Amino acid sequence: MTTIALFALLTGCAPQDAEVNAHWFTWLAANSSPAVAEGEFDDMFAEQATAIECSGRGWDRDRDGFADGYIGPGNSIRGAAEYIGGDCNPNDDSCDDDALVAACQPFNDIYYHTFITEDGVYRMDGEYDDYRSEAYINGEGDFQLTVHMQMDNREDFRFHFSIDPDFQPVTCISNENGEAEIVRFDDASWLEEWSTDEDDYTIYYLNANSFQINPGGDADSFWFLVPDYMSGFGEAKFGPEEFSTVPVSFGDYDHFDDYEDGSREPLLANGPHFLGVANRENPDLGRYDAFVNDMLGYADAWSTEMSDVIGAQTEGYTFEHKIEDNRWREIDISTSGFDGWMELHSSWVKIRNSSSFEEGGSVEGEYQIFYQGIESNSRLLVKGDFKVDDLREDFWAYPFLEDVKRDENGNPFCDGAPFPE
Numbered sequence: 001m002t003t004i005a006l007f008a009l010l011t012g013c014a015p016q017d018a019e020v021n022a023h024w025f026t027w028l029a030a031n032s033s034p035a036v037a038e039g040e041f042d043d044m045f046a047e048q049a050t051a052i053e054c055s056g057r058g059w060d061r062d063r064d065g066f067a068d069g070y071i072g073p074g075n076s077i078r079g080a081a082e083y084i085g086g087d088c089n090p091n092d093d094s095c096d097d098d099a100l101v102a103a104c105q106p107f108n109d110i111y112y113h114t115f116i117t118e119d120g121v122y123r124m125d126g127e128y129d130d131y132r133s134e135a136y137i138n139g140e141g142d143f144q145l146t147v148h149m150q151m152d153n154r155e156d157f158r159f160h161f162s163i164d165p166d167f168q169p170v171t172c173i174s175n176e177n178g179e180a181e182i183v184r185f186d187d188a189s190w191l192e193e194w195s196t197d198e199d200d201y202t203i204y205y206l207n208a209n210s211f212q213i214n215p216g217g218d219a220d221s222f223w224f225l226v227p228d229y230m231s232g233f234g235e236a237k238f239g240p241e242e243f244s245t246v247p248v249s250f251g252d253y254d255h256f257d258d259y260e261d262g263s264r265e266p267l268l269a270n271g272p273h274f275l276g277v278a279n280r281e282n283p284d285l286g287r288y289d290a291f292v293n294d295m296l297g298y299a300d301a302w303s304t305e306m307s308d309v310i311g312a313q314t315e316g317y318t319f320e321h322k323i324e325d326n327r328w329r330e331i332d333i334s335t336s337g338f339d340g341w342m343e344l345h346s347s348w349v350k351i352r353n354s355s356s357f358e359e360g361g362s363v364e365g366e367y368q369i370f371y372q373g374i375e376s377n378s379r380l381l382v383k384g385d386f387k388v389d390d391l392r393e394d395f396w397a398y399p400f401l402e403d404v405k406r407d408e409n410g411n412p413f414c415d416g417a418p419f420p421e
Contacts, residue, residue, distance in 0.1 A: 015132060015133065015134050016132055016133055017133050017134050017135035017136070017145075017388055017390075017391075017392070018133040018135045018145060018147070018386045018387060018388045019386065019387045019388075019389075020128060020131060020133050020147050020384065020385075020386045021128070021384045021385050021386070022127070022128035022147065022159075022382050022383065022384030023125065023126070023127055023128070023314055023316070023317040023382070023383055023384060024125060024126060024127075024128060024157070024159075024380070024381065024382050025123070025124075025125040025311070025312050025380070025381040025382075026122075026123065026124050026125070026238060026378070026379070026380050026381075027052075027115070027116065027121040027122070027123050027310070027378060027379045027380075028041070028121060028122045028123075028124075028238075028241070028376075028378045029115075029118075029119040029120075029121055029373065029376050029377035029378045030051075030069060030071045030119055030120035030121060030122065031069045031119050031120070032119065032373070032375070032376035032377050032378070033241055033373065033376045033377075033378045034239075034240040034241045034375070034376065035155075035238055035239040035240055035241040035378070036122065038239070038240055039078070040153055040155055040239055040240075041122075041153060041155070041239065042078045042079075043152075043153060044124065044151070044152055044153050045078055045079065045080050045081070045122050045124075046078070046079045046080065046081060047081055047152075048081055048124045048126075049080045049081055049082075049122040049123060049124045050080065050081065050082040050083070050084060050122070050123045050124075050311070051071045051072065051075070051080035051082070051083050051084070051086075051120065051121075051122055051123075052084045052085060052107065052116065052120065052121050052122075052123060053070065053071050053072035053083070053084070053085045053086040053087075053104075053120040054084070054085040054103075054104035054107040054108060054116065054117045054120075055069075055117055055118065055119050055120050056117075057069055057070040057072075057087070057120065058070065058072070058086065058087025059087045059088065059089060059090065066087070066089075069119070069120065070086070070087070070120065071086075071120035071122070072085060072086020072087055072100070072120070073086050073088070073095060073100070074086075074088075074089045074092065074095070080122065084103050084104070084107075085100055085101075085103050085104035085107065086100050087100065088100065104117075106309045107309060107310075110305045110309060110310070111301070111302070111305070112252070112254075112298075112301075112302040112305060113302065113305045113306055113310060114254065115377055115379060116309075116310050118377055119377050121378070123310075123311055125311070125314060128147065128149050128382075128384070129149065130149060130150065131147050131148055131149040132147075132148050133145065133146065133147045133148070133386075134146045135363070135386075135388045135391065135392075136391065136392045136393060136394045137357060137358075137359070137391065137392075137393050137394065137397075138162075138394045138397050139394060139397030139398045139399055139400060140400045141164070141165065141166060141400075142162045142163065142164050142165070143162065143163050143164075143165050143357055143363065143391075144160065144161070144162045144394075145160065145161055145386060145388075146158060146159070146160040147159055147160075151239075153239075155238075155239035155240075156237065156239065157236075157237070157238050157239070158236065158237050159234065159235075159236040159237075159369065159371070159380075159382050160234060160235045160236065161206060161232060161233070161234040161245075161349055161367065161369055162232060162233050162234070163204040163206075163231060163232040163349050163351075164204070164230075164231055164232065165351075165357040167190065167191055167204065167231040167232075168184060168189060168190065168191070168419075168420070169184065169185040169186075169190060169228045169229055170182050170183060170184055170185065170228075170419065170420065171183060171185060172413065172414035172415075172417070179417075180414045180415035180416075180417045181414070181417050182413075182414045182417045182418065182419050182420060183420065184420055185228075186328075186329045186330065186338075186339070187330075188328060188329075190231075191203075191204070191231075193328050194324060198350060200352060200353050200354075201350040201351060201352055201353065201365070201366070202350065202351050202353060203348050203349070203350045203351075204231045204232045204348060204349045204350075204351065205231055205232060205248065205324075205343075205345050205347070205348045206231075206232040206233055206234045206245045206347040206348060206349065206369060207225065207229070207230055207231055207232065207247070207248045207345075208225070208230040208232065208233035208245070208247075209224075209225075209233070209244065209245070209247045210224075210225045210230075210247040210248040210250070211223060211224045211225065211247065211250070212250040212251065212273075212336075212341070213250075213251055213253055213272075213273065214335070214336075215273045215275050215335055216335060223336055232348075232349060233245060234347060234369045234371065235371075236369075236371045236380055236382070238378075238380060241373060241376060241378060242373070242374045242375070243371035243372060243373055243374060243378070243380050244371060244372065244374055245347045245369060245370065245371055245372075246346050246347060246370045246371065246372050246379075248343050248344065248345055249274065249343070249344035249345075250273065250274050250341055250342075250343060250344075251272045251273040251274050251275075252272040252273075252274075253272055255272055273341075274295065274341055274342040274343065274344065275335060275340060275341050275342075276288045276291035276292065276295075276325075276340055276341065276342055277331055277339075277340030280331065280332065280333045280334065280335065280340070281333060283331045283340065288327070288340070289327075291342070292323070292325040292327065292342065295323050295325070295342050295344070296323055299321040299322070299323045299344060300321075302321055302344075303319060303320045303321045306319040307319045307320075312381055317383045317384070318383075319346075319368070319370075319381060319383070320368065321344055321345065321346055322344075322345040322346075322348065323342060323343065323344060323345075324342065324343040324345065325342050326338045326339060326340070326341055326342065326343065346368070346370040347368065347369045347370050347371075348367065348368060348369075349365055349366070349367045349369075350365055350366045350367070351363065351364070351365040352364040352365060356391070357391065358391065359391060359392060359393050360390055360391060360392075361390075361391045362387070362388060362389050362390075362391070363387070363388040363391055364385075364386070364387045364388070365385065365386055365387075366384070366385045366386075367382070367383065367384060367385070367386070368381070368382075368383045369381070369382050369383075
């Protein structure tokens with residue numbers, strides 16, 4: 001191997017496109033996480049993890065041993081640096097069963113982020129360091145950032161997000177003169193409306209894969225967001241475990257059945273849906289404003305669940321929810337769409353307004369990205385900021401097929417009408 005080839009191998013394979021600051025938090029589900037199942041993290045668990053066992057598993061008197069899946073004190077499968085909750089072995093006089101039960105009470109009181117009691121979890125967190133990063137504009141014009149880090153056990157950890165810098169849902173109409181015209185959905189720039197309280201930043205919600213449940217139907221009637229409404233998406237990989245961003249919430253759907261059988265106090269007057277206007281013919285905007293205030297209070301409470309109880313905070317980094325009230329959208333007679341609804345967000349990227357999404361441009365931003373396991377009940381959170389000084393275009397990018405076919409067939413979108421400025 002030549003010296004030049006060796007230098008390329010050592011440097012070219014580790015791009016550093018962005019200056020990145022990040023703190024990560026994980027909650028790996030003990031009985032569904034591939035990262036747990038493969039055992040590659042056992043040493044890290046023993047040195048760093050807090051085992052939270054508030055799932056109800058404990059000592060099985062019939063088998064004279066702990067129940068399958070139990071990860072509390074006395075767990076013989078793998079150890080942890082610290083334990084919260086669990087059950088005592090009746091033969092262990094040093095175990096304080098009352099203290100273990102009391103430690104689980106704050107977790108059992110959680111209303112919204114109940115994943116923490118649906119299984120035992122291993123919680124860890126740390127700074128992103130010794131990383132490599134790749135930032136570029138892809139063939140469809142999306143801005144992508146991927147950050148990699150090798151952990152102490154030599155497993156790979158990477159997180160990624162993509163946003164559409166030119167996000168602007170539009171439609172083609174025939175105007176009063178019979179001419180084709182491109183107009184914005186809801187007659188406004190969604191990015192501008194979303195960002196009114198973001199100071200010098202524009203916010204992009206990672207809202208792909210989001211859905212609403214038809215409030216006039218049942219829990220099996222879904223309305224998924226169309227691609228034109230999606231401003232961003234994120235993926236991550238923690239060792240062998242794959243994650244995608246938690247979708248936007250348009251309702252408290254995890255408790256849908258609870259509302260139906262009356263076993264749980266309804267969250268709001270309209271049940272599990274974050275629908276603030278029930279009467280579409282004569283909307284009560286005063287009630288809508290009160291509903292918005294209610295939701296803001298719930299969002300704060302649910303943020304506190306994550307930060308203060310579940311542990312999604314450290315110095316300089318604290319989990320938060322954001323509410324979009326959609327008050328700016330004109331309310332029509334249909335409950336579909338976003339007018340009259342509220343949205344609970346947990347994943348977003350904020351871009352400084354001085355950024356330039358062009359080759360050679362500088363892009364600076366902040367992010368909070370909350371991921372869920374694709375095939376597990378695990379969760380992953382990253383918070384931080386980044387700066388790209390010399391943005392590049394993806395060398396391997398392919399052209400956007402729709403644009404290629406329109407050019408080939410002389411069929412421009414909306415007869416070639418100009419896009420709104």
